[in-house]
Amino acid sequence: MNPRLDALQPYPFEKLRALFQGIVPPAHLTPVSFGIGEPKHPTPALIREAVVASLDGLAAYPATAGSAPLREAIARWLKQRYHLSALDPLTEVLPVAGSREALFSLAQTVVDPTRGALNPPVVLCPNPFYQIYEGAALLAGAEPYFVNSDPTRNFACDYTAVPAAIWARTQLLYVCSPGNPTGAVLTLDDWRELFALSDQHGFVIASDECYSEIYFDEAAPPLGALQAAQQLGRNFERLVILSSLSKRSNVPGMRSGFVAGDAALLKRFLLYRTYHGAALSPVYQAASTAAWGDETHVRDNRAQYLHKFNTVTPMLAEVLDVRWPDAAFYLWADVSRTGLTDTAFAQRLFADYNVTVLPGSYLARMAHGTNPGSQFVRLALVAGSDECQSGAQRIVDFCRALPARTIA
Numbered sequence: 001m002n003p004r005l006d007a008l009q010p011y012p013f014e015k016l017r018a019l020f021q022g023i024v025p026p027a028h029l030t031p032v033s034f035g036i037g038e039p040k041h042p043t044p045a046l047i048r049e050a051v052v053a054s055l056d057g058l059a060a061y062p063a064t065a066g067s068a069p070l071r072e073a074i075a076r077w078l079k080q081r082y083h084l085s086a087l088d089p090l091t092e093v094l095p096v097a098g099s100r101e102a103l104f105s106l107a108q109t110v111v112d113p114t115r116g117a118l119n120p121p122v123v124l125c126p127n128p129f130y131q132i133y134e135g136a137a138l139l140a141g142a143e144p145y146f147v148n149s150d151p152t153r154n155f156a157c158d159y160t161a162v163p164a165a166i167w168a169r170t171q172l173l174y175v176c177s178p179g180n181p182t183g184a185v186l187t188l189d190d191w192r193e194l195f196a197l198s199d200q201h202g203f204v205i206a207s208d209e210c211y212s213e214i215y216f217d218e219a220a221p222p223l224g225a226l227q228a229a230q231q232l233g234r235n236f237e238r239l240v241i242l243s244s245l246s247k248r249s250n251v252p253g254m255r256s257g258f259v260a261g262d263a264a265l266l267k268r269f270l271l272y273r274t275y276h277g278a279a280l281s282p283v284y285q286a287a288s289t290a291a292w293g294d295e296t297h298v299r300d301n302r303a304q305y306l307h308k309f310n311t312v313t314p315m316l317a318e319v320l321d322v323r324w325p326d327a328a329f330y331l332w333a334d335v336s337r338t339g340l341t342d343t344a345f346a347q348r349l350f351a352d353y354n355v356t357v358l359p360g361s362y363l364a365r366m367a368h369g370t371n372p373g374s375q376f377v378r379l380a381l382v383a384g385s386d387e388c389q390s391g392a393q394r395i396v397d398f399c400r401a402l403p404a405r406t407i408a
Contacts, residue, residue, distance in 0.1 A: 007138045011131060012362040019347055025354035032391035034379035035356040037180065037330065041250045041304055041382075044297035050290040057282030064279040065270055066095030073292040074258045081212075082227035091263040092236065094270060095285065097278045098255035099210045099244040103174070104136040106240070106259070109272040110172045110204050113141025122169040126157050128181055128364035128373040130208065133174040142171065146367035155182035155332070159193060161368075167201045176208040178215070178222055181363050181378040182332045183325020191228035198238050204265065207241045210257070211328035213248040213298055216306050222327045226261060236261040247329070248298055249291045256280055256288040305329050308381045312392040316379075319399035331379040332360070338402055342377050352401075353394040 010018075013036060025031070065071075068089070075089035087093065096102035111121050123137035127146035137144040145166055149155040173194065177186040186194075198205055207225035215222055225241045244257035259266065273279075280288070291297075309324060313331065316322045321334035335345045342359040349355050357377040364373030381388050 002139070004139050004141070008135055009131070012358060015362045016346070016356070016358060019343060019359070020350055020356075023347070023351045025350055026352070029354040029394070030390075031354050031356070032387055032394065033356040033383065034381065034388075034391060035358050037247075037380040037382060038252055039247055039250045039329075039382050040384065041301055043250050044291075044294075046294055046297065047249060047251055047254075047287050047291050050287040051283055054283045054286035057286060060282050062279040062282050062285065064274050064277075066280065067282070067285050067289070070095050070285045070289045070292075073289045074260070077292045078226065078260055081221070082224045082230075084226060084230055087226075087260065088263065092266065093258060093260045094266050094273075095280050095288070096242075096257050096259055096273070097280050098246065099208065099242045099257040100132055101255070101278050102242050102257060102259050103130070103132050103206065103208060104139075105272060105276055105278065106206055106242070106269060107136035107140040107142070107172055108276075109269045110206075110265070111137070111140035111142045112171065115171075119169055121171045122166055124162070124166075124170055124173040124203075126174070126176060126179065127367050128360060128376075129174070130176060130180050131363075134365070137172070143169075144365075145170070146365050148367055148370065148372045149179075149182060149184070151334075151372075154326070155179065155184040156186075156190065159197065167197065170201055170203045173198070173203055173205050174208060175205065175225075177225070178209075178211040178325070178327035180208075180211065180328065181330050181358075181360065181373075181376075183211075183328040183330055185222040185326040186225075186228075188223060188228055188231060191223075191225065192232060195229070195232065195234060195239075202238070204238045204240070204262075207239070209241050210244040211247055212243060214302060214305055214329050215327040216302070216309065216324070218299070218302070236263075238262060238265070240265060245288060245291050248301070250301060251287075251291070254284045254287065256284050256291075304385070305381065308385050308388045311385065312379075312381060312388050315389075315392045315396055319396050329381050331381065333357075333377050333379060334375055335377055336375040338399055340402075342373070342375055345377055349395065349398050353398050355391050355394050355398075357395075 071089040071093045075087045121142040123142045125133040127148045134144045147157040240261035246252040346359045360373030360376030
């Protein structure tokens with residue numbers, strides 16, 4: 001067996017199941033889950049209809065490179081969304097079977113594990129982070145290096161603290177903007193810094209932007225990596241972005257996304273994927289083409305999240321240190337004022353009120369003497385508005401039932 005598999009850690013939700021093992025929550029309280037970031041809004045009718053209309057596609061093998069209409073639809077969307085002057089759908093866009101699959105397989109394409117047995121290649125990850133980055137690095141034969149976020153700087157990562165010896169070994173940098181779990185968005189200055197480091201050390205930047213369409217001001221969408229590159233007068237060399245329809249269009253079950261950017265890198269990535277066999281179904285390629293071509297359902301989706309954040313955030317702010325994210329559908333709540341650890345908070349909340357939240361320490365690693373996720377919990381506001389409000393009220397009641405000194 002591949003010995004690298006032994007280096008993988010349990011997924012956060014496996015840890016959560018172990019944390020809750022043996023606990024029987026109150027039966028009279030309907031379960032409320034803020035745990036997994038799985039969209040619960042209805043799938044738009046236009047996508048359902050496109051699936052049904054395309055069922056004849058089941059009789060054909062899918063093209064790994066994706067259909068021309070889908071690549072063109074993605075390219076049009078990217079150009080409109082990020083005000084790009086040019087983007088070639090044939091060489092700079094590649095449909096994938098969900099951003100998760102592509103985030104993992106990209107590392108298998110980019111990382112060269114033969115470059116120094118005594119100094120293995122490094123993949124840099126934000127901390128806290130999406131665990132796929134770590135697993136992708138390990139199984140590609142690289143060493144994950146975690147860059148801690150700073151709550152006092154809007155959870156920005158301090159890349160100036162990374163030693164020169166680490167940068168010299170770095171082959172791939174994952175960033176997530178808007179971030180999971182913090183919701184932080186990289187600024188143009190952040191991108192200027194990262195591009196300069198990439199130019200100096202030659203590593204690839206993979207920007208995970210699957211939450212890019214969940215934001216709160218229609219006039220101020222989050223900045224994207226390709227957009228930042230253009231604004232800074234750069235091309236897309238050593239830069240790719242990854243995105244998905246899962247959050248934008250409420251179709252996580254379609255597993256439909258794309259990678260866009262550096263044409264030379266995408267050419268090699270397509271070669272890898274041809275053997276990897278992760279082509280998107282022709283049915284879902286047709287439905288994805290329809291989804292990328294429509295913004296009405298996306299604006300409606302954002303309006304639902306805006307309503308939930310408007311309702312829930314002020315409630316929770318009475319008992320927890322919580323603030324609006326820049327974007328995405330998570331609240332990253334500091335529970336330290338309750339006197340409980342993040343795991344104890346999650347465990348007791350589930351036991352007493354049948355509400356699930358995810359401990360922040362499960363979404364991070366101990367690095368540089370600290371786990372930057374500890375004392376936080378992540379709340380995914382993916383359920384309906386009434387359920388989110390009910391769950392928030394139970395959290396308020398739970399915190400107020402704690403000894404008075406803990407929430408003073």
